[in-house]
Amino acid sequence: MKKKPISFYKRLPKLQLHEHIDCSLRPYTMLDLWSRIGFEKAAMPFPAEVVALWQAESAQRAPSRSRGGLVAASRRRAARAYGNWVAGFARESLKNYLDAIVLHVLPLMHDMDNLSRIVRERIEDAIADGHIAIELRFGPQLHLGAFFAELDKSTRLERLDQVMQTTVKAVESASLGGKQIPVKLIICALRHENGELAEELADLAIKYKRHVGGFDLAGDESGFPGVLDWWMPAAARVKAQGIKLTMHGWETNEPTARDIELLASLGVERVGHGVRGSLQGERYLEICPTSNVVTGQFKSFADHPIDRLYKAGRRVTVNTDGTLFTQTTLSLEYKLLAETFGWSEEDFLKVNLTALEAMSVCDTARDALRRQLVKGYRR
Structure with missing residues (x-):
C-alpha cells in the first residue's frame, strides 16, 4: 500500500471524544x-x-x-x-x-489568562488538524493552585466557578481563520480524591451543562482501580440531569464482574481506553493507541488491540489522549492506523460516525456533523 502524506489525513473531517487539555499544550x-x-x-x-x-x-x-x-x-x-x-x-x-504535568504544566494553568490562552490554542490546533467537533476534558480543581485542598469550602467553590467561566469563555471565543467548531467540556474527578469534591464538580457540571459533554472519573487506575463507591452518587446526580457519564478504566487492569455490574447500573455509556478485558459490546471505547504505547501498555503500535476490537464489532473511537507527551495528532493516529492495519477511508468514516453517536450534541448539530462526515469521506 502506497503511504499517503500527513496532509491527506489532515483534510479528513474528524471527531474526538478523549483529549486532556493539560496534556495538549503547545x-x-x-x-x-x-x-x-x-x-x-x-x-x-x-x-x-x-x-x-x-x-x-x-x-x-x-x-x-x-x-x-x-x-x-x-x-x-x-x-x-x-x-x-x-x-x-x-x-x-x-x-x-x-512529574511533567505537575511540575511543568499545571503551574502555568493556575493563572486564568494562561488557561484561556491554552484552551483557545488547543481548539485552534484541532481545527487545523481537521476536527469538526471535539470534547476536551479537564479537572477544574487542578487549576486552583498547588494548595487548593487547604482552601475553605466557599473560597474553593468560588475559584472552581472562576475556572469554569474562564474555560467556557475560551471555548466560545476560539476560532481559526474565522472558523469555529462545536466543543464540549468533560469534567473529571480524580481517583485519589473524595466524594465531597466529586459532588462539587457535579454541581459545576450541572450549572454549566450547556457546555458540558460528560462527567468522568480519571487518574491513577493502578492505585485506585475500578468503579469507586465515592464517585457513584455524584455521577448518578449528573446522569439524572441528562449529562453523559464516561470513565477512565481498564487501560492497565482488567474489569471485575463488580465493575461491569456498576457500569450498567450507573448507565456509563463510554469508557476511556477500555483496552483490557471484556466490557461487553454496547459501550463506546475512547481508544488512544499512541498514548497506550507511550505509557508502556503495549510494546508498539502494531501490538495495540484497537484493530482487533474494531474488527470484532466493538464501538471503537480513535483519540489522542493528549498531544504534548505523545507527540501525536488525530491525523497522525489515522496515518498510523492506515499504515499499520490497512484502515481505509471507509473505516475512518465508520469510527467517526460511532464517535458522533457517543458525542453530546443537539440533534441539529448531530445531523450537520453527519452530513460533513459523509461528504468528506465519500467525495
Missing part, C-alpha cells in the same frame, strides 16, 4: 509562559540548551533589521527541542509522566 506556549515566570522557578529544571535557545543572546545582539527573525527562529528551535525532551522524559516512567 511547547512554544509553555516556554513563552515559563520565560515570564522565570525558568529558574520551575520545581523541575529545564534543559539548559532549551533555555539558551529560547533566550537567544546572540540573536538579541544582531542588527535590528534581522533580530526579529533570528529570535523567532531560535525560539521555534527551542520549542522543538523542549517538545522532544519533555515527551522523552515522560515516556521513561509513569512517575516522570506525572
Whole structure:
C-alpha cells in the first residue's frame, strides 16, 4: 500500500471524544509562559540548551533589521527541542509522566489568562488538524493552585466557578481563520480524591451543562482501580440531569464482574481506553493507541488491540489522549492506523460516525456533523 502524506489525513473531517487539555499544550506556549515566570522557578529544571535557545543572546545582539527573525527562529528551535525532551522524559516512567504535568504544566494553568490562552490554542490546533467537533476534558480543581485542598469550602467553590467561566469563555471565543467548531467540556474527578469534591464538580457540571459533554472519573487506575463507591452518587446526580457519564478504566487492569455490574447500573455509556478485558459490546471505547504505547501498555503500535476490537464489532473511537507527551495528532493516529492495519477511508468514516453517536450534541448539530462526515469521506 502506497503511504499517503500527513496532509491527506489532515483534510479528513474528524471527531474526538478523549483529549486532556493539560496534556495538549503547545511547547512554544509553555516556554513563552515559563520565560515570564522565570525558568529558574520551575520545581523541575529545564534543559539548559532549551533555555539558551529560547533566550537567544546572540540573536538579541544582531542588527535590528534581522533580530526579529533570528529570535523567532531560535525560539521555534527551542520549542522543538523542549517538545522532544519533555515527551522523552515522560515516556521513561509513569512517575516522570506525572512529574511533567505537575511540575511543568499545571503551574502555568493556575493563572486564568494562561488557561484561556491554552484552551483557545488547543481548539485552534484541532481545527487545523481537521476536527469538526471535539470534547476536551479537564479537572477544574487542578487549576486552583498547588494548595487548593487547604482552601475553605466557599473560597474553593468560588475559584472552581472562576475556572469554569474562564474555560467556557475560551471555548466560545476560539476560532481559526474565522472558523469555529462545536466543543464540549468533560469534567473529571480524580481517583485519589473524595466524594465531597466529586459532588462539587457535579454541581459545576450541572450549572454549566450547556457546555458540558460528560462527567468522568480519571487518574491513577493502578492505585485506585475500578468503579469507586465515592464517585457513584455524584455521577448518578449528573446522569439524572441528562449529562453523559464516561470513565477512565481498564487501560492497565482488567474489569471485575463488580465493575461491569456498576457500569450498567450507573448507565456509563463510554469508557476511556477500555483496552483490557471484556466490557461487553454496547459501550463506546475512547481508544488512544499512541498514548497506550507511550505509557508502556503495549510494546508498539502494531501490538495495540484497537484493530482487533474494531474488527470484532466493538464501538471503537480513535483519540489522542493528549498531544504534548505523545507527540501525536488525530491525523497522525489515522496515518498510523492506515499504515499499520490497512484502515481505509471507509473505516475512518465508520469510527467517526460511532464517535458522533457517543458525542453530546443537539440533534441539529448531530445531523450537520453527519452530513460533513459523509461528504468528506465519500467525495
